[in-house]
Amino acid sequence: MSLTAWVRRARTPAPVAVAREFAYLEPADLFDLDIKDDPEASPALCCTGDPAGAAAFNALWLKRIAASGRYAAAVSVRGQGGTAVAEGGVEARAHDLVQAAVNVPRQAVLIGHREGASWAALAAGRYPAAGLVLVSPQKFPKQPPKPVGNPPVLLVVSESEAQSKEAQAVTDAYGVAPLTFAGSPDEVFKGPAAEGLLDAVLSWLANKN
Amino acid sequence: MQEYSSQAAYDRGEAVCVIGAGASGLIAVKNLRENGFEVDCYERDTVLGGLWNPQNQHSPLYPNTHLVTSRSQTEIPDFPMPDDWPDYPSAAQMLTYLTSYAKHFGLSEHIWYGSEISNIEPVEGSRFEVIVKPAAGNAARRLRYAAVIIATGHHWAPNLPAYPGQDQYRGTVLHSSQLKDASRLRGKNVLVVGGGNSGVDIACEAAVNASSCVHSVRRGSWHLPKYLGGEPADYALNRLGARPKFLRRFLTDRLLKGPARLAARMGVDVPDRGPTGEEPVRNGRYFEHVGDGSITRRGEIAHLDGFEVAFADGTEMRPDLIVFATGYRPKVTAAPAKLLGIDGDSQYPKLLARMFSPKLETLAVAGLVEPGVGVLPIVHWQTHAIAHWLHVRKGDPERAANFRRQVVSESAQYEVEPGGASPRHQLAVDAEAYLASLGRIIDTLEQEPAK
Numbered sequence: 150m151s152l153t154a155w156v157r158r159a160r161t162p163a164p165v166a167v168a169r170e171f172a173y174l175e176p177a178d179l180f181d182l183d184i185k186d187d188p189e190a191s192p193a194l195c196c197t198g199d200p201a202g203a204a205a206f207n208a209l210w211l212k213r214i215a216a217s218g219r220y221a222a223a224v225s226v227r228g229q230g231g232t233a234v235a236e237g238g239v240e241a242r243a244h245d246l247v248q249a250a251v252n253v254p255r256q257a258v259l260i261g262h263r264e265g266a267s268w269a270a271l272a273a274g275r276y277p278a279a280g281l282v283l284v285s286p287q288k289f290p291k292q293p294p295k296p297v298g299n300p301p302v303l304l305v306v307s308e309s310e311a312q313s314k315e316a317q318a319v320t321d322a323y324g325v326a327p328l329t330f331a332g333s334p335d336e337v338f339k340g341p342a343a344e345g346l347l348d349a350v351l352s353w354l355a356n357k358n
Numbered sequence: 359m360q361e362y363s364s365q366a367a368y369d370r371g372e373a374v375c376v377i378g379a380g381a382s383g384l385i386a387v388k389n390l391r392e393n394g395f396e397v398d399c400y401e402r403d404t405v406l407g408g409l410w411n412p413q414n415q416h417s418p419l420y421p422n423t424h425l426v427t428s429r430s431q432t433e434i435p436d437f438p439m440p441d442d443w444p445d446y447p448s449a450a451q452m453l454t455y456l457t458s459y460a461k462h463f464g465l466s467e468h469i470w471y472g473s474e475i476s477n478i479e480p481v482e483g484s485r486f487e488v489i490v491k492p493a494a495g496n497a498a499r500r501l502r503y504a505a506v507i508i509a510t511g512h513h514w515a516p517n518l519p520a521y522p523g524q525d526q527y528r529g530t531v532l533h534s535s536q537l538k539d540a541s542r543l544r545g546k547n548v549l550v551v552g553g554g555n556s557g558v559d560i561a562c563e564a565a566v567n568a569s570s571c572v573h574s575v576r577r578g579s580w581h582l583p584k585y586l587g588g589e590p591a592d593y594a595l596n597r598l599g600a601r602p603k604f605l606r607r608f609l610t611d612r613l614l615k616g617p618a619r620l621a622a623r624m625g626v627d628v629p630d631r632g633p634t635g636e637e638p639v640r641n642g643r644y645f646e647h648v649g650d651g652s653i654t655r656r657g658e659i660a661h662l663d664g665f666e667v668a669f670a671d672g673t674e675m676r677p678d679l680i681v682f683a684t685g686y687r688p689k690v691t692a693a694p695a696k697l698l699g700i701d702g703d704s705q706y707p708k709l710l711a712r713m714f715s716p717k718l719e720t721l722a723v724a725g726l727v728e729p730g731v732g733v734l735p736i737v738h739w740q741t742h743a744i745a746h747w748l749h750v751r752k753g754d755p756e757r758a759a760n761f762r763r764q765v766v767s768e769s770a771q772y773e774v775e776p777g778g779a780s781p782r783h784q785l786a787v788d789a790e791a792y793l794a795s796l797g798r799i800i801d802t803l804e805q806e807p808a809k
Binding site: 151152153155156157159160161163164166168244247248251252253254255256275276277297298 | 430435441463464597599600793796800
């Protein structure tokens with residue numbers, strides 16, 4: 150975050166505070182002796198544009214991420230799942246995400262799906278994420294802020310979206326080539342397509358963090 | 359002569375040494391590591407958090423210490439405080455915050471506790487030999503670092519006044535940092551000396567705990583309540599900075615009219631300079647206590663005698679307890695004074711842009727400013743600039759030389775003219791001008807090198 154961006158933010162009213170729904174799973178919570186907790190691995194914090202919020206990640210994502218030895222967490226921003234509706238646009242949702250990120254015990258990788266990807270991109274401009282994973286971004290800001298601390302960025306889109314405007318915008322902003330997965334961009338929470346996608350994300354994370 | 363465990367210094371290569379693991383030290387370690395430096399941080403005490411940790415033996419905390427600047431203006435820019443915390447968190451919450459900052463960014467493994475830096479010596483041009491003296495045992499170690507950042511703070515060496523007859527005074531005298539528990543005030547006639555934030559806060563504690571409280575104040579200062587116009591006061595004032603210049607003066611005056619009139623009614627003269635010039639007193643309860651008579655304001659002390667205290671206006675009193683809330687002297691023991699530009703009889707460092715040593719390029723000081731606003735963000739941008747500077751210096755000596763010239767020319771721009779008599783005014787800067795200057799410095803450092 151640049152100094153001018155911070156000066157501007159310190160002069161604007163902070164978004165209304167809400168009690169956020171926060172779901173997390175530690176590797177030890179899985180009661181599986183084969184799973185080793187990796188203290189070096191960065192925790193992962195997920196969010197999605199889906200109205201279910203954090204609950205959407207319960208079916209598969211949190212378990213799979215925790216099984217890879219990482220602390221896995223998901224947050225519902227204002228208006229989603231168990232989090233109350235409150236005023237504020239994308240900036241307030243990015244604020245929710247940053248607040249959830251500082252709540253994670255260590256520097257976290259931000260994983261955003263759909264509109265969640267644009268909130269994650271805004272949050273990464275204010276919080277030094279350990280990594281930024283954008284899954285099928287939607288309503289992506291035209292000029293996303295420069296991520297603080299230069300985290301590695303991963304863009305994953307479905308095959309049908311590979312040529313879309315959003316994918317192009319992200320590619321231009323971060324200079325990363327998209328990784329594609331088979332299946333619909335809205336069905337990433339369970340099913341074989343979701344497993345393939347998660348494996349790709351986790352193996353990328355294993356290389357970077 | 360000191361005994362060294364080994365004559366040869368251990369060379370840490372490109373690593374950077376940070377002295378102090380208080381708020382400034384922690385921010386420095388985090389920002390240096392973010393820029394790819396290896397860091398060793400040495401802390402004299404056995405705990406982190408510096409002045410915010412009551413277990414630190416030099417802690418300046420007094421009963422019921424709270425932040426005087428609000429949460430949104432005090433939090434570290436890239437690690438916000440939880441948004442369900444109060445506007446003015448307590449010292450205990452500050453410690454929780456700094457501890458979670460250290461844990462979140464994995465800083466603890468780079469901190470060496472119980473290790474005091476007794477001296478640093480420049481060697482081989484721009485490198486440093488650092489002499490680390492452990493708290494236990496007497497074998498000092500020598501290590502070599504590429505750069506040193508001093509973050510030892512300036513709130514640990516008590517500044518005690520010397521009034522005539524003070525050595526013959528036979529009552530109890532405490533410095534504000536020694537008053538750890540409000541129960542020491544209970545049922546006593548207390549005299550609080552000093553009109554800064556700590557003096558005013560302690561006077562308010564005495565107003566509700568002690569049987570009587572006299573507050574001796576030498577000169578007037580700005581008094582702001584903690585809330586102005588329904589918002590935290592510093593936020594309300596900062597927000598006006600976004601307005602056009604011609605409106606700003608008018609809006610500021612309108613916002614400060616109430617507090618200024620109240621101060622005048624209570625017989626406090628307000629300095630001509632606005633409340634941004636020097637650290638204002640931020641306490642909303644003080645004038646209520648003055649107004650209901652539980653605090654009596656007096657002028658300066660003339661002399662002490664036996665158990666009696668005489669004031670300059672001729673009145674006398676017999677306190678059970680005197681609390682000197684007279685602040686702290688800036689004191690840097692880790693480095694030789696001349697490296698920090700301390701010369702002559704002045705004990706105040708003269709640093710370039712308030713952070714770089716005027717003598718050596720790789721020596722910097724973090725957090726030795728009194729900006730009159732929350733200091734953590736200022737330290738964040740300072741150490742951000744220092745880390746970038748060390749980075750640029752390593753890769754591109756030509757840019758580094760140009761940058762050096764810019765820093766020298768920036769240095770004169772945000773001085774607050776030294777009008778105040780207390781030690782901390784020597785460190786005062788105008789926050790807005792200083793931040794603008796830091797912004798220019800960071801912009802220069804972050805530019806793509808000209809090809």
